[in-house]
Amino acid sequence: MTAAGSEAGLRDKVAIVTGGASGLGRATALALAKAGARVVVADLDAQGGREVAEMVDGHFRACDVSDLDANRALVDFAQEQYGGVDIAFLNAGVATGCGVGDDFDPARYRRAMGANLDGVVFGTHAVLPALRARGGGSIVATASLAGLAAVPFDPLYAANKHAVVGLARSLGPALAPDNVRFNAVCPGFAESRIIDHLRGMLSEQGLPVIPAELVADTVLRILTGDATGECWFIQAGRDPEPFRFRNVPGPGTPVGV
Numbered sequence: 001m002t003a004a005g006s007e008a009g010l011r012d013k014v015a016i017v018t019g020g021a022s023g024l025g026r027a028t029a030l031a032l033a034k035a036g037a038r039v040v041v042a043d044l045d046a047q048g049g050r051e052v053a054e055m056v057d058g059h060f061r062a063c064d065v066s067d068l069d070a071n072r073a074l075v076d077f078a079q080e081q082y083g084g085v086d087i088a089f090l091n092a093g094v095a096t097g098c099g100v101g102d103d104f105d106p107a108r109y110r111r112a113m114g115a116n117l118d119g120v121v122f123g124t125h126a127v128l129p130a131l132r133a134r135g136g137g138s139i140v141a142t143a144s145l146a147g148l149a150a151v152p153f154d155p156l157y158a159a160n161k162h163a164v165v166g167l168a169r170s171l172g173p174a175l176a177p178d179n180v181r182f183n184a185v186c187p188g189f190a191e192s193r194i195i196d197h198l199r200g201m202l203s204e205q206g207l208p209v210i211p212a213e214l215v216a217d218t219v220l221r222i223l224t225g226d227a228t229g230e231c232w233f234i235q236a237g238r239d240p241e242p243f244r245f246r247n248v249p250g251p252g253t254p255v256g257v
Contacts, residue, residue, distance in 0.1 A: 009224035011036030014082040016074060018065050018123060019092030021048030023193055024142060027212035028089055028219050029056050035220060037087065040078045065092045066114025071126035078130070085130040089219060090123040091142040095197060096157040109156060116160035120167060128180065136179025138223050141168060143184040143231060148243055161186075165231050169245070172229020181228040186243065187215050188235045208236040 015032050019025035020041035026048075029039050033056035041056070042063040043049035053060035059081050063074045078085050096112040098105040120141045131137035146154070147161030168184035175182050191212040218232055218240040230242040 009035075010087075010220070013037045013086040014040070014078060014084055015087035015089065016040045016042060016078050016085060016123075016127065017089045017091060018042045018063065018074075018119065019142075020052055021045035023191060024187070024212050024215045025089070025091045026052050027216035028091065029053075029058070031213070031216040031220055032056070032087075032089075033058065038082050040074070040081065042074050043092070063092075065090075065119030065123060066111075068118075068122045068126070071119075071122040075126045075130050084134050085127055086134055086137045087223060088123060088127045088131075088137070088139045089142075090120045090139060092119050093142060093160075096154055096160070099155060112156060112160055116157070117163050120164050124167075124171070124182070128175075128178075131180050132178050136181075138181045139171075139175075139183075140219050140222055141182070141184045143168065143186045145186050145188045145233060145235065147184075148186055148231070148233060168231050169229050176228055181226075183222045183228060184231045185215060185218055185222070185240075186231050186233045188233075210234060210236050214240070 010032060015037045017025050017029045017032070017039060020029045021043035022045065025043070029041050029052050032039050039056045039058035041049050041053040041058060041060045044062060044064060046060070046062050049060045049062070061074050061077045064070045075085060092115055094112055094115045096108065098108045124139060127139065141164050143164040144161040146158045147165035151158035164184055165186065168182055171182040187210055189207060189209055191209050215234055218234055221240070222230070222232060227242070232240050233243045234240045
């Protein structure tokens with residue numbers, strides 16, 4: 001779709017962006033505003049969130065996405081400011097910081113699950129009535145390549161993101177009767193705070209960091225498309241596109257029958 005087509009599809013739409021103070025959320029909030037959308041920026045980082053909201057001529061709302069009531073309050077705030085909601089980019093996330101062995105930390109585990117998975121589930125639950133009231137809308141969740149492949153060095157993060165991928169694939173068709181599309185983006189190592197503790201390793205191995213703007217452009221491609229239930233991979237040096245999942249084998253014929 002051309003830039004003009006994207007603007008036509010997003011102009012005057014109301015979008016909520018969680019994790020909007022930095023990284024992928026910041027880049028997407030800027031891209032949405034450039035395309036003519038009205039943006040509510042949500043984050044726990046009040047200073048960064050307010051700065052982005054000012055840049056997009058939008059509004060900021062402090063929000064802990066791991067809290068269901070906070071998600072509901074965020075949607076209510078967006079409706080109060082703009083009269084409705086058309087788009088939700090459920091992007092907020094954190095690094096896990098522990099494994100399941102001797103380094104297991106229940107508090108870190110719950111924090112990661114709360115932001116990376118509960119934030120998507122709670123955000124979806126909270127925004128659905130607002131989208132339905134508008135006759136439909138679009139939700140995009142941030143998953144990861146870690147949701148499409150094994151990640152031995154961070155299995156809990158992989159578990160978070162595999163769950164988001166499963167939600168996207170399942171909620172896509174489930175929400176279609178309400179004219180609500182649900183898709184996910186699955187970036188590799190993209191410019192965000194989540195990779196801060198990995199920058200040394202990435203540099204040593206010569207692995208490129210994906211610009212946040214490429215993720216934002218992909219989100220806008222999804223929002224201005226018509227597909228649902230897709231998980232778009234974003235990898236350095238490749239054009240983003242929906243990941244092609246293999247079909248699960250069906251039941252076989254029992255032996256001896």
